[in-house]
Amino acid sequence: MTVNTQPATERPDPRAFGLPVVEQDDIPAELRALVGRVHDLIGAVANTTETDPRTLAEAAAAVEGVTERLGRAPRRQIGTMVRRDLPGGASEFGTISNIVAGDTNPAAPPLSLVPTAEGVRGEVTLDTVYQGPPGLVHGGWIAALLDQAVGTASSLATSPGLTARLEIDYRSPTPLFNPLEITAEVERTERRKVYVNGRIRVNGEITAQARALMVRVPFPE
Numbered sequence: 290m291t292v293n294t295q296p297a298t299e300r301p302d303p304r305a306f307g308l309p310v311v312e313q314d315d316i317p318a319e320l321r322a323l324v325g326r327v328h329d330l331i332g333a334v335a336n337t338t339e340t341d342p343r344t345l346a347e348a349a350a351a352v353e354g355v356t357e358r359l360g361r362a363p364r365r366q367i368g369t370m371v372r373r374d375l376p377g378g379a380s381e382f383g384t385i386s387n388i389v390a391g392d393t394n395p396a397a398p399p400l401s402l403v404p405t406a407e408g409v410r411g412e413v414t415l416d417t418v419y420q421g422p423p424g425l426v427h428g429g430w431i432a433a434l435l436d437q438a439v440g441t442a443s444s445l446a447t448s449p450g451l452t453a454r455l456e457i458d459y460r461s462p463t464p465l466f467n468p469l470e471i472t473a474e475v476e477r478t479e480r481r482k483v484y485v486n487g488r489i490r491v492n493g494e495i496t497a498q499a500r501a502l503m504v505r506v507p508f509p510e
């Protein structure tokens with residue numbers, strides 16, 4: 290097996306595809322705070338034991354009011370990207386409302402991945418919003434975290450692509466409310482195909498691992 294040791298290709302600017310780009314530093318602190326509060330709201334609604342109809346109806350009306358108010362401004366264009374600075378001077382583009390890592394998505398944990406000598410690494414702790422079996426992370430979310438990690442490792446080592454195949458081994462239960470260490474690295478490349486491995490560790494023990502095939506997207510000349 291050969292590992293691609295060539296330098297990363299010139300990263301295409303999403304604007305070449307007609308996609309708007311937002312600078313991460315330009316996201317207002319107040320929007321970040323709102324995203325955080327809505328994230329907390331999802332957890333509060335998912336877990337409330339409140340049964341008083343009036344309290345629940347008032348909460349629904351309050352949320353509806355905020356939704357209506359925010360809806361007065363135009364929605365972002367689908368595919369809006371965010372440019373982030375990475376340690377070491379590099380930068381990356383990601384979709385701003387990505388369900389796993391998006392800056393403005395209250396449903397995202399969010400997972401933040403940084404480049405390492407081998408590939409990428411990130412840490413995240415999931416709460417009951419991501420629950421599958423009692424006390425455990427939903428298997429689909431384990432796959433989503435790993436998909437994001439292998440996609441980012443591939444993108445940073447080569448150029449952006451789409452997941453063509455993703456194989457997950459669930460080796461032991463992945464617990465909620467524990468720091469999850471997520472790593473991924475490119476194993477080898479063949480033309481547009483990028484073979485990537487990833488894993489989740491809890492207290493140093495692998496709970497899930499992924500083997501993925503990313504296919505790099507061709508870019509406009």
Ligand SMILES: CCCCCCCCCC(=O)SCCNC(=O)CCNC(=O)[C@H](O)C(C)(C)COP(=O)(O)OP(=O)(O)OC[C@H]1O[C@@H](n2cnc3c(N)ncnc32)[C@H](O)[C@@H]1OP(=O)(O)O
Pocket residue numbers: 381382383436437438440441444445449450451452453454479480481482502504
């Ligand atoms: C910093 C940014 C970080 C971003 C991270 C994002 C992480 C999230 C990633 C995702 O979730 S992506 C969303 C889920 N994936 C998709 O929706 C992809 C759906 N599939 C497709 O769009 C196409 O099938 C695909 C782009 C993957 C490939 O189609 P293409 O027409 O571009 O390629 P083609 O079919 O010519 O195949 C290229 C090579 O890949 C091989 N290939 C494609 N699909 C394969 C497959 N499933 N299994 C094995 N090999 C496959 C194919 O045989 C061929 O090999 P060779 O070069 O040896 O001829």
